[in-house]
Amino acid sequence: MKSANNxxxxxxxxxxxxxxxxINDLGDWRGKTLARVRALIxxxxxxxxxxxxxxxxxxxxxxxxxxxxxxYKNYVKLTFAKGAALDDPSGLFNSSLxxxxxxxxxIHEIDKINEKALQAFVRAAAALNKSxxxxxxxxxxxxx
Numbered sequence: 001m002k003s004a005n006n007x008x009x010x011x012x013x014x015x016x017x018x019x020x021x022x023i024n025d026l027g028d029w030r031g032k033t034l035a036r037v038r039a040l041i042x043x044x045x046x047x048x049x050x051x052x053x054x055x056x057x058x059x060x061x062x063x064x065x066x067x068x069x070x071x072y073k074n075y076v077k078l079t080f081a082k083g084a085a086l087d088d089p090s091g092l093f094n095s096s097l098x099x100x101x102x103x104x105x106x107i108h109e110i111d112k113i114n115e116k117a118l119q120a121f122v123r124a125a126a127a128l129n130k131s132x133x134x135x136x137x138x139x140x141x142x143x144x
Contacts, residue, residue, distance in 0.1 A: 015052040015059075019069075022058065026071060029109045033076045034058070034069055036113065041066070044119035045126045064129035066122055078118075079104040086124050090117035 019038065023031040041060050042048055048066065051059040058069040065081040080086065083093060083103025092114060095104035107113060 012049050012051070015050045018052045018056075019050055019058045022056070022071070030071045030076050033107055033109075033113075034071060037069060037076070037078060037107070037118065040113070040115055040118055041122050044122035048122075048126070060122075062126040062129060064132065066125040066129065075106045075108045077104050077106050080121060080125055082125060082128055083121075085128055086121060088121075090114055090120075092117050092121065 019034075023035045023038075025031070026034065038058070038060075045060075045062050045066065047062055049061045051061055053059050053068075060066045060069070067078050067080045067083075070077045070079065077095065079096060080093075080103050082101060083096070084099065084101050086103070088103070092105050093103040095106045096102050105118070
């Protein structure tokens with residue numbers, strides 16, 4: 001019989017393989033960009049869990065969703081689930097600015113990623129998730 005921890009590990013491994021496949025299938029600048037932001041996310045929050053949701057969206061979570069990584073024809077979109085609650089002194093958020101909760105970063109082929117600021121966002125989002133989890137908030141990323 002598998003433990004809950006083994007189930008989570010297998011789910012994370014499966015999602016990681018699906019994300020690997022997406023990166024390889026793209027085979028262009030979008031795949032390279034998605035691979036780069038993925039590496040930055042994992043460096044910033046080593047305990048991050050990779051998930052595959054909503055019919056093919058890479059998701060990075062820790063005590064809740066940190067961000068998603070969607071790919072479109074002309075850009076890669078990183079949507080931070082609680083982005084409106086995060087400070088943005090570097091002005092990275094350039095999409096979904098009117099929402100009450102989410103904020104996004106659209107990365108185009110010619111854009112240079114502000115790696116330091118992106119990693120600060122990831123750490124801040126994970127810290128926000130952890131603080132809400134400690135207060136008894138529901139962790140929706142682990143819901144069945």
